[in-house]
Amino acid sequence: VIPPMFFGDKRRFRTDVFLLSVKVLKLGQKLNEGKTKQIFELVDEPGHVLVQSKDQITAGNAVRKDQMEGKAAIANRTTSCVFKLLQEAGIKTAFVRQQSETAFVAAHCEMIPIEWVCRRVATGSFLKRNPGVKEGYRFSPLKMEMFFKDDANNDPQWSEEQLLETKFSLAGLNIGRCEVDIMNRSTVAIFEVLERAWATQNCTLVDMKIEFGVNVRTKEIVLADVIDNDSWRLWPAGDRSQQKDKQVYRDLKEVTPEAMQMVKKNFEWVSERVKLLLEPKACGRVVVLMGSTSDLAHCEKIRKACGSYGIHCVLRVTSAHKGPDETLRIKAEYEGDGVPTVFVAVAGRSNGLGPVMSGNTAYPVINCPPITPDWGAQDIWSSLRMPSGLGCSTVFSPDAAAQFAAQIFGLSDHLVWSKLRASMLNTWLSLKQADKKLQACSL
DSSP: OOOOEEETTEEEOOOSEEEETTEEEEEEEEEEEOSSEEEEEETTSTTEEEEEEOSEEEETTTTEEEEOTTHHHHHHHHHHHHHHHHHHHTOOBSEEEEOSSSEEEEEOEEEOSEEEEEEEEOOTHHHHHSTTOOTTOEEEEEEEEEEEOOGGGTOOEEOHHHHHHHTOEETTEEOOHHHHHHHHHHHHHHHHHHHHHHHTTTEEEEEEEEEEEEETTTOOEEEESOOSTTSEEEEETTOGGGOOSTHHHHTOSSOOHHHHHHHHHHHHHHHHHHHHTTSOSOOOEEEEEESSGGGHHHHHHHHHHHHHTTOEEEEEEOOTTTOHHHHHHHHHHHHTTOOOEEEEEEOSSSOOHHHHHHHHOSSOEEEOOOOOTTTHHHHTHHHHSOOTTOOOEEOSOHHHHHHHHHHHHHTTOHHHHHHHHHHHHHHHHHHHHHHHHHHHHHO
């Protein structure tokens, strides 16, 4: 935002424009201001807002608050990276783009006044509310809690029944059973994606709080607000004594310049590490071997599906029956460069590709034969009945073959795993919403 302007002895704060290099954003009215951010309408981008971070850090509903120079930029970098990671996975969020060092653009949402808290490890307030539970107790499945945003009453914990009985209506959407289930299930998926990502940095995501809003244009529930170092507990190597989150600030007995510098270094550590979460940990590929170009359309479907997971896919033509030496030469070509590879064998009639490949490579092999209406029922047995010592699997759907390959790569690549996890969530969401629409039509 344009810095304060001085006219004579009067100080005026300009909030009508926002500058980013040559880009000018015209700001409308201030829609909201919290302890750590301001939200402005965007005049030239209807349905969007600017989320401007502050340099303020607070604890205990602002009972303790201090200025931390540079916090706005650190928090904005962290939030932007986290939302990019989630969006690339396929999770719907309000985030649109990072606009500057200290602000980002988001879809305009009416916020649901609930903090959803997801816990993997018991610590903090959970121990106070549940005496007898030892710190470090691991929740499997994840422990879900919700808190009503009410500073005057210290954000009381709510049950699902309380949320349902309140009958919130936001941006024209009534918050009922379906919507509560969507937020609950989404919170778990979001936590698991970020947990998996932080594990690549040998860092335990202990717990996390998030908020949802209703997009005023689409009427969809989306992840909104921010996710920064105020939002979670992070323990490097699972060691609380190394914690890098805001809990360090909460635990200060005395706020001194030296203590605040330590807090700032922790926040900077997180903002630097979070950028690494966008980087794949391993590079893999799928090599599709087809018996002839008559199977090309089937193979193209596999390649397209692989692309949706961010996996490089190569198509080759070879026949294990007619040219076994060439088939093994191609196999050796992709074994020799050290790139993790999954082979997919596409052969109709009698499938020799899958068994020959499986018997001569330690890499995974997936049979994906195209089924024809004439001899298809008989041909599939050449993919299903394998000699002993062969471990290739068989799927008939091109999409399923790509998904199986993605699951293999997802064991070592958190970005691929995240896409799989988000896909599971989105499938569940579509079923939930379809059921809601059907019920509405039946009433």
